[in-house]
Amino acid sequence: MPLAIGSAPFRSRTGRRSIERHVAVRRGGSALSNGNGRHGTPPPPSNGSVHRDRSTALRITRALEKAWGVPQPRRRALAPLDALVATILSQHTSDANSARAYRELKRRFPRWGLVAGSSPEDIAEAIRCGGLADQKALRIHQILQGLDGRFDMRQLRRMPNETALEHLCALDGVGIKTAACVLLFSLGRDVFPVDVHVHRVLTRVGLAHNSKSPEQTYERMVPAIPPGRAYSLHVNLVRLGRSLCRPTRPQCRRCPLLSMCSFASGKENPRVSRGALNR
Ligand code: SF4
Secondary structure, three states: OOOOOOOOOOOOHHHHHHHHHHHHHHOOOOOOOOOOOHHHOOOOOOHHHHHHHHHHHHHHHHHHHHHHOOOOOOOOOOOHHHHHHHHHHOOOOOHHHHHHHHHHHHHHOOOHHHHHHOOHHHHHHHOHHHOOHHHHHHHHHHHHHHHOOOOOOHHHHHOOHHHHHHHHHOOOOOOHHHHHHHHHHHOOOOOOOOOHHHHHHHHHHOOOOOOOOHHHHHHHHOOOOOOOOHHHHHHHHHHHHHHOOOOOOOOHHHOOOHHHOHHHHOOOOHHHHHHHHHO
């Protein structure tokens, strides 16, 4: 049965786990962990470590804003479903290619109802230039089918953050990162998405050093984000992860976070960091 935003129960176990964790962390607990880190979920942070995380997150935010400025949101934000599809198209490709794929999708299918009524193969054909077209087309098709014609997703605008995240994560094919991107980029909410770039930088800096996945880093960051700075911190960290703090050969000497980075100071990985600083 198709899912109607605003009224349906969860259908995605992964999504439910993510949002349960999200809500639990906001309340100071963990829905899935028994407190000793089983299920791959670390125990909830103590008050002391939350305080330290907040202070570190604020220093990182300020350092990046000082170096690169305060990023400004687009004047006209995308509608929620447009932002959701654009987020899926942006995965594992460049901004230029994902923008081309999005434009081509909209050109071939001017209304979301037309995309929902087409086949995954036709969608894949339209977004071929964005990479991973077959997987992305399946997800987009699945999501649109699940919306059952309610493509404006207008209920999201009236919901508090947790409820809106919950409803998005209930859609098959939508995880916590994609849901958080919709809230941040479309609805202008103070929510902090964690993608692979943000996860890599934050684990290296030492803020989420024991985190095993972007989802865990997201949970860790929920109570730490300086109020009103989620957009700035997210955009600047993605920029840092793409430009300087790449998976291999990070350019530490040019990094605005050099003085506070555990990786560069050798605390995390002395061998790699010496190499990085010697370049
Ligand atoms: S100092 Fe190096 S490892 Fe640390 S965040 Fe910057 S680029 Fe990444």
